[in-house]
Amino acid sequence: MIWQLDIIILIIVVISAIAAITVKDLLSSAILLEAYSFLMCLLWTEMGAVDVAFTEAAVGAGISTAFFIGAIYQTTRRTKD
């Protein structure tokens, strides 16, 4: 466990999380959420929780992004608010 690497990954996680909820394009938001999920997976791997990281990589970065993209195809791509 290297705390410098932790700090760097945490900063990128916060940046991508804030970007995912502020961007207007919903497809970009889904991809940014996938980036957030993958970075959380990297953080958990680095902290030693390999099983949690595996679940995050399979569900968060893999399946849920496909669900979001499938749902965005049924609606409009830009948010109104």
Place this chain on the structure above:
Amino acid sequence: MTIEFKDVIIQTICRLLTPPIQLYALYVIAHGHYSPGGGFQGGCILGASFILMVIAYDIGEVKRRMAEKMNTIFCSLGVIIYSGIGAICLILGANYLDYGILHKILPVNPVRARALGTLGIEIGVGIAVMAVMISIFLNIASGGEHEGALE
């Protein structure tokens, strides 16, 4: 959004990539009690291979390989395997999902019976999670119509 979308590169890559993904998912399920992984993660990866097929081809290709009725049967079969193994342990006189008692009906010692019981549970969870993931994705992507998704 009814554009005819056929790309030979994407379809070839998908066709080459699907068997290794499914083989890796089976490895994750079968090796889940020795290493990170297990039924849930392996089932998610198995479902992701079918979702990749929906993205590369269309929904009819997946429904030809894994029909809706078959998917429902798999969904129930996983739950039946899981709760069935637990109920067998209950019938044999131990607690629910206490696999050690399975040595009464399997020709192995209790430690080995515990490992085999865990493997059975992982297989049940993997089948159920795969079927549910495919079902959720097909329902979301086609708006409940079950045809012409992502086109």
